[in-house]
Amino acid sequence: MKQQPQIVSTNQAPAAIGPYSQAIKLGNLLFTSGQIPLNAEGALVDGGIEEQTHQVFRNLQAVLAEAGATLADTVKATVFIKDMNQFAALNGIYASYFGDHKPARSTVEVARLPKDVLVEIELIVAI
Numbered sequence: 846m847k848q849q850p851q852i853v854s855t856n857q858a859p860a861a862i863g864p865y866s867q868a869i870k871l872g873n874l875l876f877t878s879g880q881i882p883l884n885a886e887g888a889l890v891d892g893g894i895e896e897q898t899h900q901v902f903r904n905l906q907a908v909l910a911e912a913g914a915t916l917a918d919t920v921k922a923t924v925f926i927k928d929m930n931q932f933a934a935l936n937g938i939y940a941s942y943f944g945d946h947k948p949a950r951s952t953v954e955v956a957r958l959p960k961d962v963l964v965e966i967e968l969i970v971a972i
Contacts, residue, residue: 880901
């Protein structure tokens with residue numbers, strides 16, 4: 846019998862700003878929507894790539910916690926960055942959140958992100 850996807854939602858991360866869920870759990874996999882640097886109340890954080898990347902990870906951690914997972918359970922990350930010249934700063938922060946865990950990753954420079962933010966990250970996580 847086909848498994849039904851389960852919506853994962855927490856008020857500890859910003860609510861979806863469109864017709865999507867913060868994450869979907871299917872079996873032992875969790876697929877997060879891309880998180881941007883909005884706080885839980887939906888306001889854009891002040892600052893540059895460093896502050897925005899930290900907020901994105903706080904959001905991801907909140908969504909994962911709601912599903913009973915942590916960043917250590919991540920199998921794949923997709924990173925969208927506005928300016929590849931800021932990759933080193935983003936990468937250092939990224940590494941600090943994952944530590945010795947090194948999930949598969951793609952990083953793509955994009956022309957524009959929602960709300961004109963500098964970074965968006967989505968994850969696939971094994972639960």
